[in-house]
C-alpha cells in the first residue's frame with residue numbers, strides 16, 4: 001500500500017496475520033490525544049499490547065510517555081505482554097532506543113512481572129518489525145496469566 005494512502009486512525013482498523021502456528025488479530029487504535037480515552041475499552045479482551053512511538057517526534061515524546069504510563073498502570077492489562085516499537089528508525093535524526101528508554105524511565109516500575117520489550121523498527125523499510133512480532137507471539141503463547149484462545153494456535 002502506498003504510504004500516502006494511510007490516514008490517521010479514527011475508528012478501529014482490524015487486520016489478521018498468521019505468524020507460524022499463531023493467528024494474530026490486530027486492533028489498530030488511533031493515537032491522537034482525544035482518542036486515547038477509547039483504548040481501555042479493548043484491554044480486557046486483548047492478549048498483548050503493541051505501543052508505537054514516533055521516534056522523530058521529540059515534541060510529543062512526553063505526551064507519549066504519559067499515555068504509556070496510563071497503559072502500564074491499567075489493572076485490566078495486568079500480566080499482558082507489551083511490545084514498545086520505536087518506529088521511524090530509518091530517519092537519520094530520530095531518537096535512539098536509549099533516548100526513549102530514558103524518557104520513559106518513570107514507567108519501568110509499573111511494568112512489573114509482565115514481558116516488555118523495546119524494539120527499534122521502521123514501518124517504511126520493515127526493519128525490526130518481524131523481530132518484534134515474533135517476540136510478541138512467544139510471549140502470548142506462553143502467558144499463563146491470560147492464555148491465548150486455542151483456536152488461534154494451530
Ligand SMILES: Nc1nc2c(ncn2[C@@H]2O[C@H](COP(=O)(O)OP(=O)(O)OP(=O)(O)O)[C@@H](O)[C@H]2O)c(=O)[nH]1
Pocket residue numbers: 003004006007008009010029030031032052087088089090091121122123124125
Ligand atoms: N519515515 C517513516 N515514516 C513513517 C514510518 N511509519 C509511518 N510513517 C509516516 O508517518 C505518518 C503517520 O503514520 P500513521 O501510520 O498514520 O501513524 P499512526 O501512529 O497510525 O497515527 P494515528 O493513526 O493518528 O495514531 C505517515 O505520513 C507515514 O507515512 C516509518 O517507519 N518511517
Ligand SMILES: [Mg+2]
Pocket residue numbers: 007008009028029030031
Ligand atoms: Mg493509525
